[in-house]
Amino acid sequence: PHCPWQNGKVERFNRTLQTEWAYRQVFPDNPARTAALATWLDHYNTERAHTALDGHPPISRTQSPT
Template sequence: MLSDNGSAYKSHQWRDTCAELGITVKKTRPYRPQTNGKTERFHRTLADGWAFAKFYSSEKARRAALPAFLHDYNVHRPHTAIGKAAPITRLNNLTGHHS
């Protein structure tokens, strides 16, 4: 989990929950707009492309739509920062699923 150094990410409950779920927490360095900008842009992409892109009848329906959005984002959507290729093209059969 990449987070900034905000107070929400310093609580014992946050730390304990991440530890319980086996989540490794990494903090962005202070005053690093390069990192924070990428994170904020991804959040905007999530909001525009998935979370608020359409009306969901429930939170359960919204969550059910997330895997399809992430698949499209990582496998089919061109990203200008990597020559209009999809992020999956940067991996070389990492898990052996796409041989």
């Protein structure tokens, strides 16, 4: 229902989510998988280099509170 470039961003995020979190390791159960998601999202937003941001994490795009 959205513009193609918005869907593309979502599809790319979903692909990254699958390869770097969901299928990277075997989880013993769904609660363990869910618990690992918060850690991965923190890594994705604060540490992981993004090519669209010239190698910086998304957190670098936010303004620091003053």
